[in-house]
Each structure stands twice: as C-alpha cells, then as structure tokens.
Amino acid sequence: MSSQLSSFQNSTPKLLGRKRSPTERIVPSEEESSSGSEESVVAMVKEMDTETTEARDKLIYECRLLLERDESNTLNKEFHRRYLDSPFSHPLPPGMVALDASAPWLLYWIANGLRTMNQSWLKTETQYRIQEKVFRVNPHGGPFGGGLGQLPHLAGTYAIVNALAICDNVEGCWDKINRTSIYDWLLSLKREDGGFQTCLGVGEYDTRGIYCAISIASMLGLLTQELCENVVEFLIHCQNYEGGFGGVPHEDEAHGGYTFCAVASLAILGALDRIDVEKLTDWCSQRQYNDEKGLSGRSNKLVDVCYSFWVGGTAAILEAYGYGNCINKAELKEYILKCCQMETRPGIRDKPGTRPDFYHTNYGLLGVAITENSFQLDPRVSNSLKIDSFIINPIDNSVLEPINPVYGLPSSDLEKFYKHFK
Incomplete structure (x- = not known):
C-alpha cells in the first residue's frame, strides 16, 4: 500500500489541475485515542487532506463565527435594492465585457431579484427598457441569442422569456414574441x-437544455x-445511483443544477412518479450540511448559496x-x-470569503x-403540473x-x- 501511495504521489505533478500532492493523515481508533500513548497508535484509517477538505474546514470555522452572532435573520432588502438598481442606471465596468453573451441572464437575474423583493421595485421605465433591449437582440421576436449577431441559444431564449414574463406586458411586449418561430x-x-441541443449545429445537449426547452414551451403554450x-x-435515465x-x-x-432541471421538467410533464423519488429526497437531504446549514451541489463539495434554489427548489x-x-x-x-x-457590501455572495454578484443574489x-x-x-388539479395550480402558504414572516x-x-x-398565452 505504501509503495502504491508513493508511486501515486510521484505521478501527481502530471495530473492537470493538481497543485500539490495530498497529505496522508492517520486517524486512530477511539480506544487508541483515549489511551494517550503515541506508541499504541495504529493506522486504522487513512484519510487524505486535500484542498477541498482544508477549504471546508476553513469555511466551517467562518460560518460558525457568523451563525453564532446574536443578530436576527433579517433580509436587508433596501441594501440589496441599491445593488440591483445600479446596472439599470450605470454602465457595467469594463471587466464585465466577457459577459456579453450573458446579457439575457443579467436582465433576468437583476430584474427578477428586484421583483422578488418587491413588485413595485421593477419600475415601468425599466420594464420598457428591458423589452426594448430584448427585441433589439432579435427584432423578429425570437428565438434569441446572447446579443446582436449571436446564434440563437436555448439558455438565452429561456432567460429572455423569463425577463419578459416580469415586465407586465408593457408596450404589448408579450405579443411581440414570435411563438411560431420559437x-x-x-x-x-x-x-x-x-434531448435538445442548446444551439443548432454546435450546441451540447443535457438536462439543462431540456429544462430550457420545456420551460419555454410550457410558458408560451x-x-x-x-x-x-x-x-x-431521457430524463429518467439521468437519475443515477x-x-x-x-x-x-x-x-x-449527480449535480444540483442538473437535478433541478430534470425534476422541474418532469413536473411540467407530469412524470415525477416515474423516478425513484425516495432516493432523490435522500440525495437532497444529504446536500444540507449540519455545520454550515447551507446546501451543496454535489457530494463532498462546498456549500454555495445558488443551491438554495437549485436544490431547495427541487425540494x-x-x-x-x-x-x-x-x-x-x-x-x-x-x-x-x-x-x-x-x-459592508450589498448583494448576496455564495459563501463567506467571496464577493456578491447578480447570479447569487x-x-x-x-x-x-x-x-x-x-x-x-x-387538489382540484390532477395529472401534469399547471402553472396556476400551486397553493403557497407562508410559514414565516x-x-x-x-x-x-x-x-x-x-x-x-x-x-x-401563462394565462396570456393559454
């Protein structure tokens, strides 16, 4: 075993992405730990210290400091409003030019954040500017790419349809959507x-593409x-062990984002009963860690606030x-x-030690x-999920x-x- 470990450590510099060799840590049994004798310690269990385990130890420490504070759980809405209002009144910094193809996502994330905090915070003037921007990307009403001259893409079209859905049909923008073309x-x-390719001819295909396609189609009738x-x-066979x-x-x-896309699509199609729901609920429960209290997206990964929706939404x-x-x-x-x-900063970050951004907010x-x-x-609605069939009851202030x-x-x-197109 030791020769195999030595051979592995000697080969690790050749592995892409590995910055250093793992550290071997000996964990004694309980009896040996209590005896206090170093000579009696036998290597019963061997664990590897990695960058991930060290990062989680640090994260747990930082989370405990924050969780033990006496402050109440209060969402600072006015503070976050300033953060989300700023992109609609100020140019984005030059460093964000790399997000050019993600413009539809920025519209959705920012506008939806405002709308979720308060319906009136997404102003009519801003709604008008959103629909004006959208139909400059494609004057014919869709499908939509990330920006001018870019190929239509499922992710971009999904984000734009979502952004238009919270615009109250200003300027009759909903009827400008070219449903036939889409x-x-x-x-x-x-x-x-x-499956669905995300982009004609060159796009990949996975559960994300299916969710975007099914979501768009269901919202537009x-x-x-x-x-x-x-x-x-296709989706049934994406559920793993x-x-x-x-x-x-x-x-x-298994991944939190893929899981949400699959489960939400199956809900729309009325087919949740065709998967192993018991194993799925167990997996979702395992994504929540006792120490941090947040949700992770995969086994042995750090918590991230975005999974509050990807896994929390699945739940x-x-x-x-x-x-x-x-x-x-x-x-x-x-x-x-x-x-x-x-x-000190508005917006919501993914975890302690990082900075807020529009996506995580x-x-x-x-x-x-x-x-x-x-x-x-x-209960009056059966079979497949109808968008207007949810009963949502407050359980908190x-x-x-x-x-x-x-x-x-x-x-x-x-x-x-939904009713506009139904």
Whole structure:
C-alpha cells in the first residue's frame, strides 16, 4: 500500500489541475485515542487532506463565527435594492465585457431579484427598457441569442422569456414574441433520444437544455406531443445511483443544477412518479450540511448559496407533490441571511470569503422565498403540473414575493404570463 501511495504521489505533478500532492493523515481508533500513548497508535484509517477538505474546514470555522452572532435573520432588502438598481442606471465596468453573451441572464437575474423583493421595485421605465433591449437582440421576436449577431441559444431564449414574463406586458411586449418561430426552432434542436441541443449545429445537449426547452414551451403554450417525445425517458435515465440527476443518461455524476432541471421538467410533464423519488429526497437531504446549514451541489463539495434554489427548489417541487419536506428550511434561511449577506457590501455572495454578484443574489433571494413558504398542488388539479395550480402558504414572516419553484419566478407574474398565452 505504501509503495502504491508513493508511486501515486510521484505521478501527481502530471495530473492537470493538481497543485500539490495530498497529505496522508492517520486517524486512530477511539480506544487508541483515549489511551494517550503515541506508541499504541495504529493506522486504522487513512484519510487524505486535500484542498477541498482544508477549504471546508476553513469555511466551517467562518460560518460558525457568523451563525453564532446574536443578530436576527433579517433580509436587508433596501441594501440589496441599491445593488440591483445600479446596472439599470450605470454602465457595467469594463471587466464585465466577457459577459456579453450573458446579457439575457443579467436582465433576468437583476430584474427578477428586484421583483422578488418587491413588485413595485421593477419600475415601468425599466420594464420598457428591458423589452426594448430584448427585441433589439432579435427584432423578429425570437428565438434569441446572447446579443446582436449571436446564434440563437436555448439558455438565452429561456432567460429572455423569463425577463419578459416580469415586465407586465408593457408596450404589448408579450405579443411581440414570435411563438411560431420559437416552436419551429425548438423542434430543430430536438434529438431522437429526447434531448435538445442548446444551439443548432454546435450546441451540447443535457438536462439543462431540456429544462430550457420545456420551460419555454410550457410558458408560451407550445407543449405538444411531438416536442415532448422521448423527453421523459431521457430524463429518467439521468437519475443515477446517488439519487440525484446528472447531465446525460447512464451514470453521469449527480449535480444540483442538473437535478433541478430534470425534476422541474418532469413536473411540467407530469412524470415525477416515474423516478425513484425516495432516493432523490435522500440525495437532497444529504446536500444540507449540519455545520454550515447551507446546501451543496454535489457530494463532498462546498456549500454555495445558488443551491438554495437549485436544490431547495427541487425540494419545494417534491413538497408540492406530497413527498414531504427533505431540507431544513429554517437552517437554510439562517445560512443565507447570516453567512451570505455582508454589512459592508450589498448583494448576496455564495459563501463567506467571496464577493456578491447578480447570479447569487437572484438565486439567494429565491432560496429565501422557498424557506418562507410551504408548497402544495391545488387538489382540484390532477395529472401534469399547471402553472396556476400551486397553493403557497407562508410559514414565516414573509418578506418576499411567493415564487413558483418550477420556474424561479414570482408566482403572480408567472400566472399572468401563462394565462396570456393559454
């Protein structure tokens, strides 16, 4: 064993991404630890100290300091409002030019964060500017790319449809969406195995592409049997032995983002009963750590506030379907509000030691909204999920708009948008 370890350590510099060799740590048994004799210590268990384990030890320490503070769990909404208002009134810094293709996402994250905190904070003037920007990207009403001259992409189209959904149909913007063109484009991205390419000819395919396609189609009233053929089967085979879902079928690693995309898509298609829900709820529960109280996206990874929605939203969907509550909402809220807010900077960060950004601010706020409510389907509605069939009940002093966990949008906005096309 020692010769194998030595050989492994000598070869590690050749491995891409590895900065240093792991450190061997001997963990004695309980009896040996209590004896106090160094000579009696026998290597019963050998663990490896890695950058990840050291990072988590440091993170646990930082989280404990923050969690033990006497301050109450209060969302500093006015502080975060300043952060989210700024991009609509000031040019973004030059360093963010790399996000050019992510402009639709920026519109959605920032506008949705404001809307989730307070319906009136997304001003009519801003809604008008959003729809003006969107239809400059594609004057014909979709499908949409990341910016001018860029190929249409499922992620960009999903983000733009979401951004328009919270714009109250200003300037009749909802009727400017070219549903026929978008539907034909979605069909062109469809694969025989049920997957969707994210971009025609050059895009990858995984559960994210399916969710974007199914979400867009359901919101715009475009779900057809042809569009949904083999989609459920593709998703079923993405659930692996851990209980979560990977990006593609057959034993890809379970991941919080992929899992949400798969579960939300199955909910829309009315097929949650075709997966192993018990293993899925176990996997979601295992993503919440006792020390930090937040959620991680994969096994043996650090907590990140965005999984308050990707995993927390998955848990909320399962709760709505009567499978119980598989995360501790009170502790998750404590992690978000005590560990991911800063007194000196507005916005929400992913964990202590990092800086706030628009992505984590939006999904952190959605996570808080999930912790403040319970979810159930309207008993009068059966079979597949209807967007306006959620019953959302406050379980805390709610300070945010109720959100639909399948779509990551305020429930009232989603209902109006859905009914417009229904």
